[in-house]
Amino acid sequence: LPITAAAIAASVQGVVDGDAETSVDAVAPLDRAGAHELSVFAHVRYASWYRGTAAGVVVTSPTLVHAHGAHGGARVLVDRPVDAMLRVLALFARGERRPSSVHREARVSESATLGANVVIEAGAVIGEHVVLADGVWVGANAVVGAETRIGADSRIFALATIYPQVEIGARVQVHSGARVGREGFGFVPQAGGVSRVPHVGRCVLGDDVEIGANSCIDRGSIDDTVIGAGTKIDNLVHVAHNTRIGRLCFIAAQVGIAGSTRIEDGVQLGGQVGISGHLTIGAHATLAAQAGVFGDVPTGQTWSGYPARPHKEQLKAQGALFRLARLLRPLERLVANTETGDARAGDAAGDNAG
Amino acid sequence: LPITAAAIAASVQGVVDGDAETSVDAVAPLDRAGAHELSVFAHVRYASWYRGTAAGVVVTSPTLVHAHGAHGGARVLVDRPVDAMLRVLALFARGERRPSSVHREARVSESATLGANVVIEAGAVIGEHVVLADGVWVGANAVVGAETRIGADSRIFALATIYPQVEIGARVQVHSGARVGREGFGFVPQAGGVSRVPHVGRCVLGDDVEIGANSCIDRGSIDDTVIGAGTKIDNLVHVAHNTRIGRLCFIAAQVGIAGSTRIEDGVQLGGQVGISGHLTIGAHATLAAQAGVFGDVPTGQTWSGYPARPHKEQLKAQGALFRLARLLRPLERLVANTETGDARAGDAAGDNAG
């Protein structure tokens, strides 16, 4: 850095419109970018910001420039400006400084085993017989319970909790406030109330898993809870006991998955989706945001709504509802007229009573 | 431990199929269990795992064995294998080691009162005039605010927050990241914006209550927030100010309850249920997952959907919608034909406009 418009264009197979030697050293949105900053204009929604921007370079599309003209700086033209922008961001990311060692105010059990280059920040608590592989980074005030094992180069952010006896793979990211391995919500009746079901199952996060901030992954009771390699989970998600999630799934914020459900590889769950217990969501299925799922979903299908159904059926039904609602009174009259003059009227009333 | 198939069968009124002397010393799911492990086969969904399992003993049903045959080990046959399994789990649970005292790096106010056998882990902060009864266990880095009182044998897990002046009964479990007693979300208009409503009400958790990980229970503003004895709350639940929840309720993950609502004894709320403010949910009512409740729910009823209605009505209406959607165009034509040749057409148009 700095980097020229020409170099940015080359890295995304784009074309420069304006001074190809304009250089930038940071990224900012259109409304606050200055002459040395790169920005993106990807949707007509932001046209007024674009026209007033002071950005040195803007990544945008030929179509948008055709419609909205040039701004004061240079443009890099590509067909899909957001995708292009995401690819160049890495050039501008400011690295976070990684501490070099175990902080003297970290509280590490003497029976814990630490690999090379392990970082433990101030206030973190590492329990008995914990094993941290090479390169593990535990953030400030995080708590790692007894006998948990964490694989190489994984990072546990500040204030996250790993309960005892959890198994975490390599390159896993557990964000701040996530709770991994809690005994799940299971009770059995007994005299005078209920008692907790002991949780003897495991809680396993595969390699390259990411758990978002304040998400909760319960451990298994009679089965294991398993999150497959490469699966990414956003913030405030609940995964109940005995749930098995496959590889390379994407689970958006505030999703809730009840106990003993199986989610196969490559599934995508939109925000606030809820899935009942003991179901199977087939590989590469997609559930739209807020779907409420009470039955198995077949492989590869997209479902939505409450109760969830195939998305096309759901859309058709919702559209039909609003058209039918407009016909409500005429339809009621039609039925009334037909039934009155009809030998089957009693029969229909019987239907309605059922 | 170890324990034989015969002993397991005796404890659940089951029958052994195979070698009754086969012994096990741990529990594992069918797909990873070995010769010294107990597993359960309770649903045809897991038939392929069952057929390949190396488990020494499997708890299952006569029906499933009839359909899927024997595996390499012994079976304990019962009619309801999951229920039986949950009852025997306690034999296999590995106790968590309880520390013996107050950690020297816990930060306990000099004005706090600690009963016998209190455990406070490293980094926990105990505020002024806090009272912890006998046997209370406060986890690592948890924070307990001033003047809070916690009853005997309760456990506050790592990184939970108890705000000041909360009253917690005996044998309560507050899981990691739960926030109990925050001033709720209340504002009154004033010149130039809004000001916070002071919260002078209490926040009271009865005996044997459980609060899940990352759940939030706000204190009262003009009333108290009360969670009745024996009520169990799962992860990521929100309970707003002035809410009163009765005894022995079960509240699943991600439920949200708005302010001043009353939930009577024995209510069951499914995952992601939302309940508006100032309502009453009658005793022993059940709300299905994702229900959106905008009115009182009568005692003992099961409601579902948005807006919530009696579950049977809701199911019938949802089913009808999909059948009606298929008839949309014929019905539109019927109405059009009728109205065209009908003296009441103008009248009907008036209906639609309304």
Next chain:
Amino acid sequence: LPITAAAIAASVQGVVDGDAETSVDAVAPLDRAGAHELSVFAHVRYASWYRGTAAGVVVTSPTLVHAHGAHGGARVLVDRPVDAMLRVLALFARGERRPSSVHREARVSESATLGANVVIEAGAVIGEHVVLADGVWVGANAVVGAETRIGADSRIFALATIYPQVEIGARVQVHSGARVGREGFGFVPQAGGVSRVPHVGRCVLGDDVEIGANSCIDRGSIDDTVIGAGTKIDNLVHVAHNTRIGRLCFIAAQVGIAGSTRIEDGVQLGGQVGISGHLTIGAHATLAAQAGVFGDVPTGQTWSGYPARPHKEQLKAQGALFRLARLLRPLERLVANTETGDARAGDAAGDNAG
């Protein structure tokens, strides 16, 4: 304090019914209030508590007293008792004791800059180059990342996380367990999986913002995440990257807002609302609880339901559904009869197939 019924009545333009010299020094709900406590009776739902109450003074309405009579103490009569009560609560609020300094067990980087009267409680971790303005209060075990700036008189509660490089205004309240400035949920495909999108955007909280317990506000990737001045956010809310929220919005618990959405000034979002990415919610719009929003919402409108529509349309459609469901079989017969005797039957079947 104590304060007389006469003085309370004067402060809320009310009228005393009973002994105007009755004095109270605390507030309690009707069912536990004693002779020296003030309570409120605002809804017929609480009539039985009112009749049995021992409260010294009750704020209520003439209508309720007309219907339910006098209790043993004095009454302050106003038309809107809850509003009146909220205005007098400030008289009774017990101030929380503010510590006077930086706790000796707080861990403050030597490169951090602290203004006058800054309070940092035990166990809090303040990163490198952090700037805390005058009067900032950081709670026990909270973590503030490197290069973050926090404005005057703001409060970060116990166990909250502020990620690095966040910008927080004056008089902001960040409640326990909130996570502000996490890199959001963004990935781009690469050989063998995905890689994280670097987040080079900012995370900015304006003056007088409040973030509830366990809520998560992600930082921007290619844009900034901005919460406008005076906006109040309740517990367990998710705000994704690149979201811009205007001034004076109210966002209830468990709301989820996907990436790059713009929420204009004065918007009100009910509990559990979900909003998809890249939308605009117009100024002063209201979204009812649990609404699922998949398109722009015009300024000033109230929308509800899934998918969200104008609230009146939604209500009408939901009502119509239940009436139409009762007509399902007669309508199916009507269509069947019509189609059978109708030259257009084949045509209608074609419709259905589409």
